[in-house]
C-alpha cells in the first residue's frame with residue numbers, strides 16, 4: 001500500500017480538536033500554513049522511505065511550531081550576568097512609576113506638543129525641560145534618541161566644518177560602534193587631539209586654539225581608567241580658557257547620574273550639576289545608564305546654545321517619542337525625593353542591594369537549582385560574586401554580591417556550556433556568565449517577586465546533559 005495514502009488530509013487535521021484550539025489562539029491562516037508544511041514534510045519523508053507519522057504526531061509538530069512562532073522576539077530574560085546596566089539586555093529596568101506613565105501615554109492621546117493652557121502648539125521638550133533644569137542647574141534642556149545622538153547633534157550644530165579640541169586620553173570607543181573620532185567626522189567637525197594618552201595640560205588646549213576652533217570638549221572616560229602618572233585639566237579651568245576665547249566648553253558625561261551616588265555607598269560619579277557649576281555650557285548624558293530611565297540622550301546647558309541645537313533639522317530626525325518622554329518624566333520626578341530614590345528607582349535599588357539579601361535569595365533558590373541539575377556531573381554552590389555597574393559606568397568598581405557557581409566535577413567543561421545553553425533555552429531565558437571554569441549566576445538583579453517564576457521554570461530544564 002502507498003504510505004502516502006495513510007497521511008490525513010489538510011481538512012481532517014484542521015478539524016482535529018487540538019488544532020481547532022490552536023486556530024483560536026493563533027489564527028486560521030497561520031495554523032493552516034503550518035498544517036500544510038507538516039504534511040509536506042511527512043510526504044517528503046515517506047518518499048525517502050520513512051514511515052509516515054500518525055495524525056497525533058503531526059498535530060504535535062504543528063503545536064510546537066505555532067508556539068515557537070508566537071514567542072515574541074523581544075523577550076524578557078533573567079539578567080544573572082552580574083552586570084546591572086547591561087547594554088545588550090536593555091540597560092536600566094524602569095521603575096513602576098515610569099511603566100505606569102508609559103502605558104498611559106501608549107493607550108491615550110496625550111499633550112505631547114500641545115499647550116493645554118492656551119490650546120496652541122507646544123514643544124515636546126517642555127515635558128521635561130523644567131525638571132531637567134531643576135535637577136542640573138541648567139538654563140534649558142532637550143532630549144534626543146540616545147547620548148550618541150546628543151553628541152552628534154551638538155557637534156553638527158556648533159562645530160560644522162570647524163575644530164573641536166579634545167584631550168588624547170579621552171578619545172574613547174564605547175561598546176558597539178560609538179567612537180568619538182568617527183562621530184566627529186560624521187558630524188562634520190574636525191577633531192584636534194591635544195596632550196598625550198596619560199597627561200594633558202591646560203597649555204596643550206591653549207596652544208591648539210585657532211580661529212577655526214568651535215569648542216573645547218571633555219569626554220568622561222566611562223569604560224576605562226587611566227592610573228599612575230596622569231594629569232587631566234579640571235573642568236573649571238577648561239571653562240575659563242574656553243570663555244576667554246569666546247568659545248563654548250562642552251562635556252559628554254556618558255552616564256550622568258543626577259544624584260551623588262556616594263550617598264548610597266557607591267563611588268561618586270560626576271553629575272551634570274557639577275559640570276554646569278564648573279562652567280560647562282553644554283552637558284550630554286544617557287537616560288538609561290545610571291539615571292535609571294528609558295533610552296534617551298539628554299542635553300542640558302545654555303539657553304542660547306540649546307536654541308541653536310533645537311533649530312538644527314537633524315533634531316527632528318533624532319527626537320524621542322511620547323513613550324520615552326512619559327517614562328523619562330516619571331523617572332525625573334522620582335529624583336525630587338532623594339530620601340525614597342533608593343527604593344523607587346529600580347536601577348539604584350539593584351545597584352545598592354545588600355549582599356546579605358542577595359545571599360539569602362541564593363539560599364532559598366539553591367534546592368531548586370540543585371534538583372534541576374542533579375543528574376549532571378557538576379557541583380552547585382552558593383558563591384560570593386562581584387557585580388559590575390555596567391554601561392561603562394564606574395568601570396573599576398565592583399559590588400559585592402552572591403549567587404551560584406556551577407562547576408564541572410571532572411576536567412570536562414563542556415557540560416557548563418550545555419547548561420548555559422539550556423538555561424538560555426528556558427521560556428524566560430536565564431543569562432549567566434562563564435568565568436574561570438565556572439558557570440556563574442549572580443542573583444543581584446533577580447527581584448524577590450520573581451523568585452517563584454525562576455524556580456518553577458528550572459524544573460522544565462531540558463536534560464542539558466543529553
Ligand SMILES: *Cc1c(COP(=O)(O)O)cnc(C)c1O
Pocket residue numbers: 146147148149151174178219220221222223252253254255285286287296297391392
Ligand atoms: C555611553 C556613552 C555614550 C553613548 O551613549 P548612548 O546613550 O549609549 O548612545 C557616549 N559617550 C559616553 C562618554 C558614554 O559613556
